[in-house]
Amino acid sequence: MIPVAEARARILDRLRPTEAEIVHLAEAWGRVAALPLCARVTQPPQDLSAMDGYALRAADGAEGARLRVAGSAPAGHPWTGTLQPGEALRLFTGSPIPDGADTVLLQEDAAEADGIVTVREAVAAGRHVRRTGQDFAAGDVLVPAGRRLTARDVGLAAAGNLPWVTVHRRPRVAILATGDEIALPGEPIPPGGIVSSNAHALAAFLRAIGAEPMVLPIAPDDTDTIAAAASVSSDLLVTSGGASVGEHDLVQHALAQRGLAVDFWKIAMRPGKPLMFGHMGATPVLGLPGNPVSALVCAVLFLLPAVARLAGRSDSGVPHESARLGAPLPANDRRADHLRASLAPGPDGVPVATAFSRQDSALLRLLAAADALILRPPGAPPAAAGETVEIIRLAALGI
C-alpha cells in the first residue's frame, strides 16, 4: 500500500496544463488565467475627485474665503480650462481635477450663491483627490497566471480595459462507469442490479471544479465494449468500478487492448483502497473505485488536484482547514481515514467537526449529509474531543 500523498504526487507528475485559448470577459468567470492579466489603462487615468464638491487651490481654501465658481464638471464631462487663483470648479465624485487645482472642498463644507462659493471649513492640500494610477498603472499585473478567476478578478480585468482574456481550455474529462449490475436513473433496473450514481455524481463534481465532463454510456462487464467506449478523445479518462482485484473487474484488462500502460496501487486509505492510474496513448486514465462513497472521496483527494493541474491552476484546489473534534476518535490503523463529519461553529469560533457514528462506505446518504471530511493520518493516536484536526470542507466547493 502506498500513501495518499505519494499517489497524488505520482498522478500530478504526469499531467500537463491544457493549451491556452481566448475567451471574452463575459465568459471568463471560473476560468484559469493562462497568462497574467495586465492592465491596458492606468486607473484612475488622471487625478479625480473622490467626493462631490469644488476643486480649488489649497492656498485659496481658508475658512471664510469666497471664490468665483468658474464652471461645473460632472463626471464624464471634464472641464478643460486651467483654474485661476481665486476660482473654484464645481465637480462630483469621479470628475477630473482641473489644471491649477490641488484639493477638493466638500459640498457640505461649502455654500454657493450667485456664482460665488464660500469656504465654511478650511481645506488641506490633496484632500479628497484620487491620484492618477493609485489603483493600478498600465502594464501592471492585475491577476497572475494560474489563478481561477473570481467575480472580483473579472471586475478588475474590466477596469483594466481587457475585453478578452487568455485562459486554459477547460479540461475535458470522460467518465466511464462499468458494470452489468448498474442502470441509469429512470431506466429499467436489471435483476439484482442497482441505479448507477457515480457517472452523474462525477459529472457534477467535474462541473463544480471547472472541468467539462463527458459521460460515456454505461459499459457492461465486457472487455470489447469497455475498450470501444474508452476510445474517446479527452484530457483525462476517469473510470469507476473494476479497479479492485475481483475476477469480474475487467476495466484494466479491457483498456490494455488500447495500449493502457498502468500503475495500479493499493492506497493506504479508507474509504477507497484500490486506485488505477496510467496512460492510454497520450490520455491519462484514473480508475476510481466503484463504491459511490469511495469514488467521491477519491475524487476529492485525486481527481480535484488532477483537474486543478490540467486546468493550469497554481494551487492544488483542495483547501485543508482546521477544526476541533466534537467527539473523541479512536486510534487509527495504518490507513489514512476520511471520516464523514458535521461542522458547527465552536465557542471560540473554530469550527467543531463531529464524525458521524456510522462510517460504512456503503452509506451515500451520510456522505451527502456531511459538511466535511476529517483527515485521520495513518497511525494517528486516539484523539480527545477538542483536539485540532485537519478537515476538507465539501459544500463550499460545490462537491
Added chain:
Amino acid sequence: MIPVAEARARILDRLRPTEAEIVHLAEAWGRVAALPLCARVTQPPQDLSAMDGYALRAADGAEGARLRVAGSAPAGHPWTGTLQPGEALRLFTGSPIPDGADTVLLQEDAAEADGIVTVREAVAAGRHVRRTGQDFAAGDVLVPAGRRLTARDVGLAAAGNLPWVTVHRRPRVAILATGDEIALPGEPIPPGGIVSSNAHALAAFLRAIGAEPMVLPIAPDDTDTIAAAASVSSDLLVTSGGASVGEHDLVQHALAQRGLAVDFWKIAMRPGKPLMFGHMGATPVLGLPGNPVSALVCAVLFLLPAVARLAGRSDSGVPHESARLGAPLPANDRRADHLRASLAPGPDGVPVATAFSRQDSALLRLLAAADALILRPPGAPPAAAGETVEIIRLAALGI
C-alpha cells in the same frame, strides 16, 4: 443611517422564491431543490455482499469446514436458488446474498478447489452483508427542499432513481450600469472617462451564486434612456451608480417614470453607504453604489442573500466564519466596516486575518487580492492582534 442587518431584513422581506421547474439530473448541479428529493428505490434493494467471497450459513462456517460450491453470482447476475446446508455460493462485492445464506466468507479466508471451498477463518453471522435499505428506503427524503445541490446530492438523487428533479428557476437578474463617464472594456473611452467594471463584475458574481445575469447596455445620464433600459422583465433589477445624493444621480428619478416605489437608505456601513431598494411594478430594484469596491461589498452583503432568497435557498448564502486578527485594529466609528484582508493559516489552525493597510474604496485591485472581508461592527473598540473577529471568505464563493 440604518444598520446593515435592518436593510438586509427589509430587502429579504419583500422577495419571494421563483417558481419551480423540472430539470434533468445532468443539469441539476448548483440548482436549489424546490421539493424534497425522495428516493424511488430502496438502497440496497436487497441484502448484498460487501466483499468478494462466498455466501453461506454462519452455522456452516467453522474453521476447517468444507462446503460444496453451489454456483457463482457476479454482481448483476443474481443466483436465484436457495442455498442448502453445507453449500456456499461464490459471489462478489455487490452480489445479492441468496436465500438460505446469512453471512459472507472473505475470499482471502477461503480456499477453493474441485468445487469445494474450505473455510480458513471462522465466520460470524451477518458479517460483510449490506442490509436492505441500510442507506435509504423508498420514500425517504434524500435532499430537503431549499438546498443548493452539491455533486454528492446529485449522486444521491441518481442512486435514488431520480432522472428528473424539481428545482427553483434560476433567478434572472438584470444589471443596469449608468454614467456618461463609463465605457465597456475595449470600447472608446470618453474624455475624462473610465472603463466600467461593475456590470461585468456583477454578472460574474451572479453567475457564481446561481443566478442568470442579463447585462443591459450602459445607460448615459439621461432619465428617458435609463427608464427605457430598465423596463426589462426580470426577477430583480440591479442598478449601479446614481444612488448617492449628487445632482447628476438620475437613476432614482428616471425609474420613477416607470412607477418605482422607492426606499432609499443611508446604510451605516463602509464602504458603500447609499443603497436604494424598491419596486417597479412587481420587479424589485436594488440600487448599488457606483464605486466598484462599494458595489461589490454591497453585493456580498445584500445581493447574495437576495439571490439566495429568490432562488429558494433555506440558507442565507453568506457564510460567516471566525478568524484571529494578524494585526491590531483601531476603534471603529458608528459605521459597520468591511475591511479587505489576507488570510493565512494560524499556529492553532484558526485562520489569521490581516487587514490591508490601505482601505480606500477606490482600490479595486486590493479588493480582488483580498481573501476575506473582516466585519467590524459599529462602535467596535480597538482590537489587539490575536483577537477573534468575524470574516466572510470571498474566493470560496467564487466572488
